[in-house]
Amino acid sequence: MPKSKYLTDEVINMLNYAYHHEISNSLFYDYISSYLNVLGFNNLSEYWHEWSIEEKEHGKWVKNFMQDLNILLSPARLEDFAYDLSTSLIEFVNVTSDREDKTTQIYHNLLDVAMELENSGMLIQFVNKMLQEQIEETNKALTIKDQINNIGENKALMQLFDNGFEVN
Helix, strand or coil, rough: CCCCCCCCCCHHHHHHHHHHHHHHHHEEEEEEEEHHHCCCHHHHHHHHHHHHHHHHHHHHHHHHHHHCCCCCCCCCCCCCCCCCCCHHHCCHHHHHHHHHHHHHHHHHHHHHHHHCCCHHHHHHHHHHHHHHHHHHHHHHHHHHHHHHHHHCCCHHHHHHEEEEHCCC
């Protein structure tokens, strides 16, 4: 594959990492959805399933950006899920928040590199789009984390929360 006249090898590697991280988030959020479904929290399960679809779409944005610049994605290198959600009823929101923090950091790092490059306007515009999305994702993660951490490990309260929870 020819080198890109728009992006350095470092940036291409960072974009590949961002793509695989977004897809890993999608798969992990579907795992959380399944976990919540098995516990009988159907509305929260649907919420995480929708979030999973959104993360896959973010991965598609990265893929499309790369392909628009004639850059080939690297083969899949998905992250391991080293999480045992069964140890705590509410661990899934902490893990979600951590993953969204990591996603934000990936795009901050890309922006830092992009700002040092010449001819990087397209990359900067793309990264700004992704960071704008991360503002929404961070708000969503922190809001649901606060709400569920307020409930704690009480399954009855979690069921009541789930019953009243509306998936947009």
